[in-house]
Amino acid sequence: MRKILFTLLTSLMVLNISAQVKYDISGTVPTVFNGKEMYLLFAASQQISDYESTPITNGMFHFEGTNNSEDIACVTATIDGKDISCYFVLENAPVTIDFTGDTPIIKGGELNNKYNAYRVEQIALSREHNVEKFPDYQKEMQNNATTETRRNEIKAKLAKYKEDMLELSKKHVTLNEDNIVGAFLFLNIYNNLSIAEKDAILAKAGRKFKTYSPVESILQQMTAAKAKAIGTDYTDFKMADKDGVKHNLSEYVKNNKVTMVDFWASWCGPCRREMPYVKAAYEKYHNKGFEIVGISLDKDKASWLKAVEDLDLNWIQLSDLKYWQCAAARLYGINSIPASILIDQNGKIIAADLRGDNLSTKLEELFK
Structure with a gap:
């Protein structure tokens, strides 16, 4: 038994060590940046305050350290309102970035090679669409003298560029569905994808893609959003x-x-302002088969119960007193309050987030 445990622990240690990334990043920049700081930011942390910095000396910079996992990173520096920046992959291979040309040149390991393949096509597409003229297009759009015909022409040009860029990103997401390059590109186009497209991409995605922490957050949001979608079966929960x-x-x-x-929650001003509408609906329809289950996102029991009394909320009140970590709120992807879900007796979600008189209007329709 001891031998088995020792072998298991050793395996876990190896897995943990192999997940770490020892990075070595160096680069060259125009000498005008000498004396300034080059900043290294990590995308997965999603915290602006989480960064490293190093001085630029003789047109060069260097970072060296250890990260818990592969990540998408960015180096950036600013002088007199002018900035240079570049995304790249933080991987177990030396990375060099040259800012002295028209566009940054990245050299690194396998993952940066995959990212560079995307960048080459991205740059070519930008040139094909004359992206450098886009600021002029914006000025034309703001000019009252610009004809409607010209406005439509500009809109078509911009829409075509956006469409082509989206297709390019989709292509490289597919080519990188087993690594964080694909995950990064997926995050960039996430808001432009249909639910079916998102589901299709994630169904094929590999472990490193889906366990990249920003993608994990997206997956949690998608699961929660589906939990409160109209027409779906509600998800049961238990609370005190x-x-x-x-x-x-x-x-x-x-x-x-x-x-x-x-x-x-007792501390939520908009929630308290909404309660007269909720109370009016409850008083009118409760005897006809309408029930309310209040879920408080409070963390202080006394504050919760005082608000229930002060507001005269005479329906079911439950809470686990875990604030935004409330289990029911997390289950249904609630990230702002007030929020609500209407469920029929068959367990189907029939409406969500009805405010003001919209709640009574919906109930009037349901209780005809």
Whole structure:
């Protein structure tokens, strides 16, 4: 048994060490940047404050260190309002970046070679579309003398460039569906993809793609968004009331024609302003089969219960007192409040985030 445990621990240590990246980044810049700082930022941290810096001396800079995993990184420097910057892959191979030409030249290992393949096509496409003229197009669009015909022509040019860039990124996401180059490009075009396209990409993506932390966050958001999508089955959860007694949401769904899960908190001003509308709806439709399950994102029990009393909220109130880490809120992807979900007796989500008189209007339709 001891031998097995030792072997397992050794394997885990090897996996942990192999996941780390020892990076060595050097580069050259125009000598006008001498004496300035070159900054190294890590994309996965998603924190502007998480960076390293090194002085630029004799037109050169150098970074050396260890990161927990492969990442997309950026080096950037600024002088007199002019800046230079470049994205690249932080990998277990020396990386050099030359800023002295028209565009940065990156040399590195296998992952940077894959990223460079994308950059070469990106630069060529930008030249094909005369991207350097885009600022002039913007000025034309702002000029009242510009004809409608010309405006439409400019819009078509910009739309075509955006379309071509999107297709280029999709192509290289497919070519890199097993590494973080693909993950990075996927994140860049995420908002321009349909749900079907996102699902298709992620279905084929490899482990390194899907475990890149910004992509993991996206996956969590997508899962949560689907959990509250109209027409889908609701997801049950269990949470305690003020006396510590735990209740399943299903208790209320199965016994009422319509159940509203209402996410709120005592400290939330918009939530408190919304309560008169919620109370009016409850008073009008409760006897007809309308129930409310309040889920508080409070972290202080006394504040929660005082708000319930002050606002005279006489429907079911539950909370795990975990603030934004509230289990039910995370389950349904709630990142702002007030928020709500309407569920019918069959367990289908029929509406979400109805505010003001819109709630009563929907209930009037449901209780005809």
